[in-house]
Amino acid sequence: MRYPDGFEFELLHTDGQARLGRLTTPHAKIDTPVFMPVGTQGTVKTLAADDLETMDARIFLVNTYHLYLRPGVDIVEKMGRVHGFTSWPRAILSDSGGYQVFSHLGRNKITDEGVRFQSHFDGSYHDFTPEGVIEIQRRLGPDIIMSFDECVPYPTTPEKAKIGVERTTAWAKRGVKQFEKLEADGSYPSQLLHGIIQGSVYGDLRRMSTEKLLELDFPGYSIGGLSVGEPKELMTEMLEVTLPLLPTDKQRYLMGVGYPEDILMAVERGIDMFDCVLPTRNARTGLVFTATGPYNFRNAVAAEDDRPLDPDCDCYVCRRYSRAYLRHLYSVSEITAHRLASFHSVNFFIRMMRDIRAAIKENRFIAFKDQFLSKYCENRACSRE
């Protein structure tokens, strides 16, 4: 594929396999490794665009499946595509919807042609095809879009995983064709299309999936189908199989990952981009990420604790509010508790990535990782320690 206008990925420095890079899109310069907050329905839950700007987030993720169902592609397109609609001037990435249509199993019918699924809102029937999903994403207009893939659930058999890889490969080809056809049309913004590598937890299938996608020469690669319940060792193993095959001059995105310890593991092996709902989803249950590990501010002991959520954090929430106040807000069902906790935790991930980049630049990534984990895991067992 032709590398799209207005985009660039520069590999600036490596420290072992860990990579410091810069991904430029028409809307932002994104330093990598980067954590992308998830804004499934066009907003990072409980936060607003200025909150993300305060954290210096340069990119966030929207979900094709959700925006397609509500408010619908017509409305988003008419309101200035995703950037205009969400009033977010920086970069946006959309996932293909593959993960969503496959994670509502039973309601869906998968064929080589595509997927027929039922809306989780109103039960109406819809078809996602590799061509359709590309067209939807071209119309929605994010900077970076994804091929339609079959995300096989875990656990699965090698046979089913192989069918998934073959379908993902065939769909990637059809997606590229559709992408280039619409490109010729000239009426869509410049966008960068990622291929998505599948293969479940089988090294040979991951290798096959990677090699097939490489033939299509995508300007960027995503690794999908991990962090879906498999043991962490298998996730590590799949990255170790896949990453050496990928070109060094293109960005690599590990989809849906993850915990801080997973991110460190993956950065060490050469991943550039991450996204995860954990910081916001957990925050809404009272669980936030801190330098010394997860912390639940709903605990009774927080009631008279005047310390910030994370004494090591300088975010606006930690500078201003106590655990006692946040616990109170949560106890009395004030949604401000959800927002403040989400702000802190998303900022935690964004700051961690900034620290990771600084460490790579100074060739001290491993030392940083060890130091981070030794503090992060001091209060409990940590799978990545």
Add this chain to the structure above:
Amino acid sequence: MRYPDGFEFELLHTDGQARLGRLTTPHAKIDTPVFMPVGTQGTVKTLAADDLETMDARIFLVNTYHLYLRPGVDIVEKMGRVHGFTSWPRAILSDSGGYQVFSHLGRNKITDEGVRFQSHFDGSYHDFTPEGVIEIQRRLGPDIIMSFDECVPYPTTPEKAKIGVERTTAWAKRGVKQFEKLEADGSYPSQLLHGIIQGSVYGDLRRMSTEKLLELDFPGYSIGGLSVGEPKELMTEMLEVTLPLLPTDKQRYLMGVGYPEDILMAVERGIDMFDCVLPTRNARTGLVFTATGPYNFRNAVAAEDDRPLDPDCDCYVCRRYSRAYLRHLYSVSEITAHRLASFHSVNFFIRMMRDIRAAIKENRFIAFKDQFLSKYCENRACSRE
């Protein structure tokens, strides 16, 4: 009563009966007439302290009844009283809890001694006495606190309203005594105590209530028991009976009011302070205040409307977001919709008060009021037009 240290009310200018003033507390200088956002449980619902600062709110209101039940007075006191607990460095006013304990009728037993009520959280029994309510508020520590009053529901009989006035008078006396006793103790922050005028919709009872409270020489007066369902004409009439009796050099607070048209009516008659849950409560149902009247962004026509909530507004929400986006967020249950709408509407009231003050200063309040209402009511009948 002695006027408390660190407090001052200056009457700067009058335009007819409308008053421009400045209320100084140890935490803020508050230009009056002022609208105080309501933060019942220690936060203005969906907003955070920095949101209020962005709007230049100088004071907000907390609820004695709610904070007493959760998190409890001990915790608030230990966490630096209400200012420390909520991390709000400017002024805070607390209501006495009278309205709350009387609005949960059937669960409460009222005697001359006080009220025994059941918590709406867990059904536990509690007693509020005039002395106890003062002590709770001294410990909570807001700048301005309220006497315990009997807020008679509407409609009621003159007999019951008279008992309410007599009780409120007796309780005010007991409250003052307790306040001064605790003042002598020296361990509480300097606070300003308001007496609350009752009397339902009966002019002679309002007059009686006012005269009795004047004997106690409060440093400020609240008018309670209005905006509880009575016809608007009666609210106006009660203000016209009461306000001429009050000293001009002390601030007057009309509790729980109200709609923009009510605020204009009351400013015209000499009220200095207002509070109301309307901007936040309505916003959470999709209804916001705009220069041309209430606007519901849940309406289907909003789906493709790229205008801001209020084209005449320069708040951060109106500068950044479209009706289409807010409608979408609301439709898909993103609480960010509640926050952004609440921000706009609270800011609407604060800006309206700023405009009112400018108009009074320039002796054009009546012209301002007429102009405001003619635009505000252009799309529908307006009771105050």
